[in-house]
Amino acid sequence: MKKLIILFTLGLFILSANAIAKDNKYTVQLEMNDGDLIPLVLEVPAKTKIRIEVKNIGTQPAEFESTQLRKEKVLAPGAKSVVVIAPLKPGSYEFFDDFHLDHPRGTILVKE
DSSP: OHHHHHHHHHHHHHHHHHHHHHTOEEEEEEEEETTEEESSEEEEETTSEEEEEEEEOSSSOEEEEETTTTEEEEEOTTOEEEEEEOOOOSEEEEEEETTOTTSOOEEEEEEO
16 A cells, blocks of 8 residues: 555656746847847757846836747846747747837847
């Protein structure tokens, strides 16, 4: 009986660990500085939830926007926030600062 309880407990532990692992997100950082995106390319793995920690280090408002991914987030100067993106197929997805359209656009590069 003792062995059965140990095996049952071990099985629950393994199932719980798998459930937690599946909910993990791949985190990257992005700084926005008055239109400059640092870095311009965010490399992420395919088929994984993506968590982008965005920080506006500039003196003006910034807006992380991706029309392809249907995501946007406005940040006041000095503000921090998070954008979560569902798992993506390999490829490249464009994002930009909607308040500074004259600056270069960034790319989320999804690799297998």
